[in-house]
Amino acid sequence: MCPTLLEQKENWNSWTNIADGVRIATSTSIEHLLQFGAFRLRLNDNYYDVTISAENFNNDLSGDRMRQIDDLRATVASLHACLCIDEYKVGRERRLIQQLEKAESELRPLHEKKLRIERDCDAHAERVMWAGFAAMGIQTGIFARLTWWEYSWDIMEPVTYFATYSTVIATLGYFLYTRQSFEYPSVRERVMTKQFYKRAVKEGFDVERYNSLVTEVESVRNQLARIRDPLFQHLPVSYLTKLEDDVLSKSSVETTRHSSDSHSFQ
Template structure:
């Protein structure tokens, strides 16, 4: 502990007796982390003062008989932080309790800001000290919220004053991007239309062939049942035909990992034909999908820019309102 040169104060008392009082002044450290400690003469009371906008608690430590100063941050520190700092300075403090002036115990989770809103008492072991809180120049949560509202209002005012020019420039930029993307997509769109028509035609042919096969199968079984043979002979045949169809559907699921439904089969056959013809004609499907996605994003930005209600939407809501692009 670094101290300045002690100053010896000599007072004359009755009976020619002298008492010596040793006053020391501690060096003030630089860079306060959680607690700032300042030794002074023997203290008999606790107090709170404000320095540099921060509250400083002057708490008398029972073991040392002297006061220690603790600097806390009102908005981030709690009563538990102050209690931990006191115990860290004086290991002899076994009990630290804060009370309101009405005698209610203050929880350790309360913030320092809440503690300093009214006078309070602090109990150290068996000693209890009343603390008078001075007028607070500290920024509170309410003032922080008011400051945030003021910033938002200034931002809205700035946006309102500069919105027309910005919107016109941004709309012009987006329109130019949209035209460039559409020019790149136009030749690919023509090729995609041809490939889609071929794939759709083949899928329709397969659909009609499947229907024709089912009709022929029904006619053959009916002929064998009522004209060639009897129902007693054809019943096992129809059973195995039905069971074989079920096996074929299950095999389709095992091989494709898709349920055998007519829309799923249609899409699968359509895409198989489309990608097969795309490889033959050197049509880049990934590039086409990327261009479609970019065009969709630009169109969504244009709608948002032209709609005053959508300008105030958060980003996640803006993404949800974008329609999904058409992809192959």
């Protein structure tokens, strides 16, 4: 049974239908199941039709007999978990390591390209900030020249007032456009982000693929850490499979969230 579990883990499911097509819970006891007289059992996409006559059920399958069968089924399941858990974990860990190596090998060149683009964008944002500082210095020098050499303060006072008020209007327009307060760190970060996406498109850097690979690597590392955690060493295979499915679903949600975040930056 262990090789079947390892090779067909994705298809390892079972359910039971009675004659009218109603699905029965997997927690239903054999005693209650046999009372239907006929049912269909599915194991790994294989269907088995079971029919029990009322005479055999009344004569041979008493309540004590059914409880013994249920106890035997629980014992077999516990024994199967004890015998197959190590083999399952070894196989699962081997596949996770292979998946991690593949994702990291694909992520490495993308990460190097991302770092190079970030360095260029950081230099561009730094130049923009220094250009703004220079423009403010030039404006101050022009106002000083006009105030003390060319004209008087009585003439320049309304000019400086409207210049200051124009700056307030510009900051309000920045907020209406970006929905962010006008602060120098946030402005620099926005300039860098905008430049990053422009350069990414120009150089063929796939931002969504990079985000999905980062999420995949983080998810696989978390799964490996959980498998190697002593607290998870004696969990049944069915519970480990459920944990794996939960992690995969959370990873897909995280990938979708990262993709939506990348679109919002654009």
